[in-house]
Amino acid sequence: MKKNKSPLPRFPYWLLKKTHILDLEEGYSGDIEEEFQNIFIHKGRRKAVQWIWIHALLALPKSIKLYFLGWREMMKNYLKSAFRYMGRHKSYSFINITGLAIGIACCLLILSWIRYELSYDRFHTNSREIYRVISEFHSPGSKINYTATSQAPLAAALKETYPEIVNWARALRWDWKIGKQGEQYREFVWFVDPTFLDMFTFSFIQGDPNTALSVPNSVILTESLAKKQFQNENPMGKTVIGGQRTPFIVSGVIKDIPQNSHLDMNAIIPLEITTKAGHNLTEWEGYNYKTYIQLQKGISGEDMEQKVKHILTKYSPETKTTIQLQPLTKIHLYALEGGGLIIYIYIFLTMAVFILLIACVNYMNLSTARASTRAKEVGVRQVVGARREQLISQFLSESFLLSLIATSIAIVLAYIFLPLFQRLVGKEIQLSYSFETFVFLCGTTALTGLLSGSYPAFVLSQVKPVKILKGIFRSRTEGVIFRKILVIAQFTLSIFFIFGTIAISQQIHLIQNKNLGYDNENIICLDAVGGIFQNYSAVKNILMNNPNIVGMTVVDSFLDEPNSSATSDVISWEGQNAGESIPWLIVRGVDFDFQKTFGMKMAEGRFFSEEFPSDSKEGMVVNEAAVKAMNMDSPIGKKFHFWDYDGTIIGVIKDFHFRSLHKSIEPMVLKIGINLQKIAIRIKAEDIAATIKFIETEIKRIVPGYSFEFEFLDEKLNRLYIAEERMENITLAISFLAIFISCLGLVGLAAYTAEQKTKEIGIRKVLGASIGNITMMLYKDYLRWITAANLIAWPLGFYFVSRWLRNFAYKIDINIWIFVLSSVLVLFIALLTVSFQSIRAATAHPIDSLRYE
Amino acid sequence: MKELTKLEELVMIAIWKLSEEAYGVEIKNKVKEISGKEYFYNTLYTTFHQLVQKDYITKHFGEPTAVRGGKRKVFFQLTKRGLKMLETAFDRQSQVWDGITKESFKKGKA
Numbered sequence: 001m002k003k004n005k006s007p008l009p010r011f012p013y014w015l016l017k018k019t020h021i022l023d024l025e026e027g028y029s030g031d032i033e034e035e036f037q038n039i040f041i042h043k044g045r046r047k048a049v050q051w052i053w054i055h056a057l058l059a060l061p062k063s064i065k066l067y068f069l070g071w072r073e074m075m076k077n078y079l080k081s082a083f084r085y086m087g088r089h090k091s092y093s094f095i096n097i098t099g100l101a102i103g104i105a106c107c108l109l110i111l112s113w114i115r116y117e118l119s120y121d122r123f124h125t126n127s128r129e130i131y132r133v134i135s136e137f138h139s140p141g142s143k144i145n146y147t148a149t150s151q152a153p154l155a156a157a158l159k160e161t162y163p164e165i166v167n168w169a170r171a172l173r174w175d176w177k178i179g180k181q182g183e184q185y186r187e188f189v190w191f192v193d194p195t196f197l198d199m200f201t202f203s204f205i206q207g208d209p210n211t212a213l214s215v216p217n218s219v220i221l222t223e224s225l226a227k228k229q230f231q232n233e234n235p236m237g238k239t240v241i242g243g244q245r246t247p248f249i250v251s252g253v254i255k256d257i258p259q260n261s262h263l264d265m266n267a268i269i270p271l272e273i274t275t276k277a278g279h280n281l282t283e284w285e286g287y288n289y290k291t292y293i294q295l296q297k298g299i300s301g302e303d304m305e306q307k308v309k310h311i312l313t314k315y316s317p318e319t320k321t322t323i324q325l326q327p328l329t330k331i332h333l334y335a336l337e338g339g340g341l342i343i344y345i346y347i348f349l350t351m352a353v354f355i356l357l358i359a360c361v362n363y364m365n366l367s368t369a370r371a372s373t374r375a376k377e378v379g380v381r382q383v384v385g386a387r388r389e390q391l392i393s394q395f396l397s398e399s400f401l402l403s404l405i406a407t408s409i410a411i412v413l414a415y416i417f418l419p420l421f422q423r424l425v426g427k428e429i430q431l432s433y434s435f436e437t438f439v440f441l442c443g444t445t446a447l448t449g450l451l452s453g454s455y456p457a458f459v460l461s462q463v464k465p466v467k468i469l470k471g472i473f474r475s476r477t478e479g480v481i482f483r484k485i486l487v488i489a490q491f492t493l494s495i496f497f498i499f500g501t502i503a504i505s506q507q508i509h510l511i512q513n514k515n516l517g518y519d520n521e522n523i524i525c526l527d528a529v530g531g532i533f534q535n536y537s538a539v540k541n542i543l544m545n546n547p548n549i550v551g552m553t554v555v556d557s558f559l560d561e562p563n564s565s566a567t568s569d570v571i572s573w574e575g576q577n578a579g580e581s582i583p584w585l586i587v588r589g590v591d592f593d594f595q596k597t598f599g600m601k602m603a604e605g606r607f608f609s610e611e612f613p614s615d616s617k618e619g620m621v622v623n624e625a626a627v628k629a630m631n632m633d634s635p636i637g638k639k640f641h642f643w644d645y646d647g648t649i650i651g652v653i654k655d656f657h658f659r660s661l662h663k664s665i666e667p668m669v670l671k672i673g674i675n676l677q678k679i680a681i682r683i684k685a686e687d688i689a690a691t692i693k694f695i696e697t698e699i700k701r702i703v704p705g706y707s708f709e710f711e712f713l714d715e716k717l718n719r720l721y722i723a724e725e726r727m728e729n730i731t732l733a734i735s736f737l738a739i740f741i742s743c744l745g746l747v748g749l750a751a752y753t754a755e756q757k758t759k760e761i762g763i764r765k766v767l768g769a770s771i772g773n774i775t776m777m778l779y780k781d782y783l784r785w786i787t788a789a790n791l792i793a794w795p796l797g798f799y800f801v802s803r804w805l806r807n808f809a810y811k812i813d814i815n816i817w818i819f820v821l822s823s824v825l826v827l828f829i830a831l832l833t834v835s836f837q838s839i840r841a842a843t844a845h846p847i848d849s850l851r852y853e
Numbered sequence: 854m855k856e857l858t859k860l861e862e863l864v865m866i867a868i869w870k871l872s873e874e875a876y877g878v879e880i881k882n883k884v885k886e887i888s889g890k891e892y893f894y895n896t897l898y899t900t901f902h903q904l905v906q907k908d909y910i911t912k913h914f915g916e917p918t919a920v921r922g923g924k925r926k927v928f929f930q931l932t933k934r935g936l937k938m939l940e941t942a943f944d945r946q947s948q949v950w951d952g953i954t955k956e957s958f959k960k961g962k963a
Contacts, residue, residue: 005920016895024905024912027927028898031877034921035894038878059895 012056100406103359105413110352120332131325133291146336167294169196187266207252218251362745363452391461399453491789497735498822499797517656523713551597556589574639589674605651618647626667660720664809754841762849774842909935
C-alpha cells in the first residue's frame with residue numbers, strides 16, 4: 001500500500017524555517033509541509049525532496065541575511081551591556097584592559113624581534129643552498145673544539161670529489177684600516193674568492209659583479225664607505241690604501257649589507273692579494289679561511305655532511321679533525337658549541353606567551369570572582385528567554401570586545417616603546433605592517449578573547465535563574481579552587497622571572513669582575529699601521545719619557561680577538577708519549593714588554609728578556625693550561641715545536657683570560673715577534689685625557705699621516721658580553737611587567753575579597769578583633785598562595801637557570817639566597833599591593849559595614 | 854495613498870478570489886494560475902506579513918491537520934481598506950489602459 005504521508009527531509013526543512021516569518025511561522029511551515037505531501041502523493045518522494053531542496057537553496061541568501069540581522073541586534077545589545085558594565089566598574093575594566101594591552105604589546109615587540117633574528121642571511125637568493133664548513137677538532141679526554149674556518153685548499157678538494165657542490169668561495173675577515181691616503185679608518189674588510197659574488201646576493205650600484213674582483217688589486221666598497229671616503233665624487237677607479245701601503249682600485253660599489261646578515265663587510269677585496277703578503281692558498285696547514293659551499297638545489301645538507309665528514313683523512317691520514325656543514329641561515333642563530341641566540345629566542349618567546357597568559361588569568365580571575373555582581377543580569381536574561389549558548393556568546397563577545405580594545409591600545413604602546421625596545425636589544429627592529437602581523441594581531445585578539453572569556457562564560461551561564469533571583473547565588477567551590485590555581489600560577493611565573501633576573505645579573509657581574517689574570521684597566525689599544533713599525537723604538541722612547549705612561553708593547557692581536565692557532569699535527573714536545581697530543585694551541589705573538597705592560601704573573605721560569613739574545617729566536621713561554629695539557633713535570637728547558645718553530649720553554653706564565661669567559665682557558669704558547677700588528681700602552685689613571693693627547697701628537701709628529709684611533713681594553717672586553725647584558729635588560733623588563741600585571745590582578749582580587757568579607761569583618765570587629773587581626777586574616781590567603789607558588793617556582797627556576805649557565809665556562813653557584821630573595825621580593829610586593837585594600841577594610845567602622853545591606 | 858507592488862496586487866487578488874479558502878498553498882497556486890509565475894513561500898509570506906502590517910488583509914487560524922504536521926492553516930481575508938486599495942489599483946489600471954483593446958495591438962496603433 002502506498003503511504004499517504006512521507007517524513008520531511010530535515011536539513012532543507014530546517015533551512016527553510018530559518019527564514020523566520022515572524023508571527024506567520026506556523027502557517028508558513030505548515031504550508032511547506034502540506035505542499036511537500038501533495039507533491040509526494042502525486043509525483044513521488046523523489047520529486048518532493050527535490051522540490052524542498054530547490055526551495056531551501058533558493059531561499060538561502062535570505063536566510064543568511066535574516067540570521068545576521070538577528071545576530072546584529074543581539075550583538076548590539078551585548079555590546080551595550082558590556083560597555084555599560086565597563087563604565088560602571090571602571091577600575092575593574094582598567095585592570096583588565098591595561099594588563100591585556102601590556103601583555104599584547106610585549107608579545108608584539110618580542111615577536112618582531114624574533115622575526116628579525118630569524119631573518120638573518122635569508123635575503124640571499126641561494127640562502128637555502130649555501131653552507132659554511134666547520135672544522136671539528138677531536139681529542140681524547142677533552143671537549144670537541146670547533147672553528148668556523150678551514151684549510152685553504154679544502155673547498156677546491158671538496159668540489160673535485162663531489163659534483164653536488166655547485167660553487168665554493170673562501171673568505172678572510174679582517175678588521176683593517178682602509179681609505180684614501182691619510183684618511184684610513186678601521187673597517188671590516190673581507191678578502192674573498194671572486195665566486196663569492198655569485199653565491200651571495202649583493203646589489204651593485206656601480207661596477208660589474210662578473211669582473212669586479214678579477215684584478216687582484218681591486219676593491220668593492222659599500223655605499224656608505226664610498227660616501228664616507230669620496231663624498232659625492234664618483235669612487236669608481238679611485239685608489240684607496242689598505243693596511244700600511246697596499247693600493248687598491250675601486251671596481252664596484254654595492255648597497256650596504258643589511259644589518260641582518262653575518263656578512264658584516266664594508267669592503268670586499270680579492271683573496272688572491274693575500275698571497276703577496278705571504279699567504280699560501282694551496283697549503284693544508286692552518287685553519288684560517290671561512291669556506292662556503294653551495295650545493296645543488298634539492299640536495300640535503302645533512303646527507304652531504306655525512307659524505308664529507310671524514311674527507312680530511314684523505315689528505316692527512318692521521319688527522320682527528322672532521323668537518324661539518326652549517327647552513328647559512330643557522331649561522332646567526334646557533335653557536336658552534338651548541339646553544340647560541342636560539343636559546344634566547346626560545347626563552348623570550350616563552351616569556352612573551354607567559355606574560356600574555358598572566359594577563360588573561362587576570363581577566364578570568366576577576367570576572368569569575370565578580371560573577372555574583374552580574375548574576376542578576378544573567379538571571380533576568382535567562383527568565384526573559386536567553387538560552388545558554390546566548391549567554392556564552394554574550395560573555396565571549398564581551399571578552400572579545402575587551403581584547404579588541406586592549407589590542408588597539410597595545411599597538412599604540414608598541415609604537416611608543418619601540419625606540420626603547422630597539423635600544424634594549426640593540427637592533428633596528430621595525431614593527432612590520434605585513435600580512436603576518438595582521439594575522440598575528442587577529443589571532444592574539446581572538447585567542448585572548450577566547451581564553452579569557454571562556455571560563456567566565458562557562459561559569460556564569462551555568463547558574464540557575466531562580467536561585468539568582470532569590471538572591472542565593474554563590475560562586476561555586478570549583479570556581480574558587482580554579483581561581484586559587486590561577487593566582488598560584490601567576491605568582492609562580494613572577495617568582496620564576498625574578499629568580500632568572502637575579503641569576504642573570506649575578507652571572508654578568510661575575511664575568512665583568514672576574515680576575516682575568518692581568519690588569520685590563522687603563523690600557524689603550526692602537527693599530528700599528530702606516531709606518532709606525534719602522535719608527536717603533538723612536539716612538540717608544542719618546543712616549544716612555546712621559547711619567548704618565550707606564551708601559552708599552554706590541555702584540556699580534558688584542559685579547560678578545562681571534563688568535564692564530566696550531567693544531568695537534570704541527571705540535572710536538574720533548575718527552576711526548578705516543579698518543580698524547582694538544583688538540584688546539586693558541587699562538588700569540590708578543591714582544592719583550594708584554595708581561596710587564598699587561599701585568600701577568602709567571603708561574604715558573606722567566607719571561608722573554610732582551611738580556612738573553614737567544615730568546616727572540618728560540619725562546620717560548622707557555623701557559624699553565626698548556627703544561628697541563630702536555631702533562632709535563634718540569635717544563636723549563638724542555639724542547640717545544642709548533643708550526644715551523646723549534647724552541648725551548650723558558651717560562652710558564654700564569655693562566656690569563658684572553659677570550660670571552662664563555663670559554664675556558666685554552667693551551668697557549670707565546671713567542672717573540674710573530675705577526676705583530678697592534679700596540680698596547682698602559683697609562684696612569686691620572687690625567688688620562690692629557691696623556692692620550694700627548695700620545696696622539698707625538699705619534700703624529702714621528703709618523704705623519706697616522707690616523708689615531710684608540711680604544712680602552714676594558715671597554716673592548718665588555719663588548720664580548722653584550723648579548724648577556726641585553727638578555728639581562730630584557731628579562732628585567734619582562735619580569736617587571738609580569739609582576740606589574742600580576743599585581744594589577746591582585747589589586748582587583750583584593751578589592752573584591754575585602755568587599756565580600758565586609759560583613760564578616762564588621763562582626764569580627766564588633767566582637768573585639770583588632771585591626772591587626774583582621775589584616776592578618778585578609779593576608780592569610782595570599783600568604784598561602786605565594787608559599788605554594790614558591791614551592792613550584794624554585795625547582796623550575798633552578799632547572800632553567802642551571803641550563804642557561806651551561807653556556808659559560810665560569811659560572812655562579814645558584815645560592816639559596818637567590819631563592820629567598822626572589823620569594824621575599826614577590827611576597828613583599830604582593831602584600832604591599834594587597835595591604836591598601838585590606839587595611840581600608842580593616843579600619844572601616846563596623847557600623848558602616850554591618851549597615852550596608 | 855501608496856501604490857501596491859505587482860506582487861502585493863497579485864496576492865490580494867488571489868486572496869479575494871479564493872475568499873474562504875485563502876491560505877498559503879492555495880494562494881500560491883492561485884498566484885501561479887493568474888500570473889503564470891511561481892513564487893517561493895518565503896517571498897509570499899514576506900508579502901503577507903507586509904500586507905497584514907499595512908492592514909490590507911487580516912489573518913485567522915484554521916484547524917490543525919495531519920498532512921500539515923499538526924500545524925494550523927493561516928487564512929487571510931481582505932479588509933475594507935484592502936478592498937478599497939484594490940479598487941484604486943483597478944481604477945488606475947483602467948485609466949492607464951483606457952481605449953486600448955486587443956484590436957489596437959493588431960493594428961499596431963492606439
